[in-house]
Amino acid sequence: MDDNPARNASARRMPTVYLPHGGGPCFFMDPPPQAPQTWDGMAAYLRGLAASIGERPRALLVVSAHWETPRPTVNSGAAPGMLFDYYGFPAHTYQLSWPAPGSPPLAAKVRDLLQSAGIDCDEDAARGYDHGVFVPLLLAWPDADIPTTQLSLQAGLDPAAHLAIGKALEPLRDEGVLIIGSGMSYHNLREFFAADARVVADAEQFDTALTAALLDPVPAAREAQLIRWKSLPAALAAHPRAEHLLPLMVVAGAAGNDPGRRMWTGPIFGKPVSAFHFG
Numbered sequence: 001m002d003d004n005p006a007r008n009a010s011a012r013r014m015p016t017v018y019l020p021h022g023g024g025p026c027f028f029m030d031p032p033p034q035a036p037q038t039w040d041g042m043a044a045y046l047r048g049l050a051a052s053i054g055e056r057p058r059a060l061l062v063v064s065a066h067w068e069t070p071r072p073t074v075n076s077g078a079a080p081g082m083l084f085d086y087y088g089f090p091a092h093t094y095q096l097s098w099p100a101p102g103s104p105p106l107a108a109k110v111r112d113l114l115q116s117a118g119i120d121c122d123e124d125a126a127r128g129y130d131h132g133v134f135v136p137l138l139l140a141w142p143d144a145d146i147p148t149t150q151l152s153l154q155a156g157l158d159p160a161a162h163l164a165i166g167k168a169l170e171p172l173r174d175e176g177v178l179i180i181g182s183g184m185s186y187h188n189l190r191e192f193f194a195a196d197a198r199v200v201a202d203a204e205q206f207d208t209a210l211t212a213a214l215l216d217p218v219p220a221a222r223e224a225q226l227i228r229w230k231s232l233p234a235a236l237a238a239h240p241r242a243e244h245l246l247p248l249m250v251v252a253g254a255a256g257n258d259p260g261r262r263m264w265t266g267p268i269f270g271k272p273v274s275a276f277h278f279g
Helices: 005-010 041-049 049-053 105-117 131-140 157-173 196-214 219-227 244-253
Strands: 014-018 059-069 073-074 122-124 148-154 177-183 260-268 271-278
Touching: 005 148, 014 041, 014 049, 014 244, 041 049, 041 131, 049 131, 059 105, 059 131, 059 244, 073 105, 105 157, 105 244, 122 271, 131 148, 131 177, 148 157, 148 244, 157 177, 157 219, 157 244, 177 244, 196 219, 196 271, 219 244, 244 271
Parallel strands: 014 177, 059 148, 059 177, 073 122
Antiparallel strands: 014 271, 073 148, 260 271
């Protein structure tokens, strides 16, 4: 992070982004023959992410669904490696590389902000980028030249706690930091490939309700609905476990009073999946 106040003040306030990261290394392997265009729309959204943001971020802070720790933990390494935390995929997908530099100064700022908000946190200088980071960002910023720091989810997956984490990190947006939540708005692996009409209807109900909550123009009302996300229609059918939804809570918390927008939606094996931006 740049500690020059004048330069920080000149940075445009960054939006916050909740993006879908697909399934494993899905964008870098042959698509399913029965549905060859499955990942095309999501890939196009990710490839267009930098243009949709506009100004180039000075740094990225990514909250991935694939890292949970007892307390929020920030990756403080200067050169994180690759963490291939998926299994059973083609050999070439374990050769992918997204060597973006880490940002120890940003990691330190994240810790300071969280501690100042009364949120205990840790750091890990050894962990690499998991696939919730490198898979989507290899499409969005293929040059891997923006300093990037990863922040874990907190075990227990409490939505209010993750909204609070996001609120504490909101000032980073005024320093040119793009806060990204990487997950999937629908994540029921047991039924992901099912064509059952009930499963599809449940996914559609949840996507509609989640979108309405995120587009609520009253920030307090949006936050209240996110805290009670399990009461949304078909919520537990869409997310039997919340880890792929919780990155959304962080970016919504960091959104402050900024409105939400659905920037992309498309069917994945018949179930709608959506991306949301704030600001």
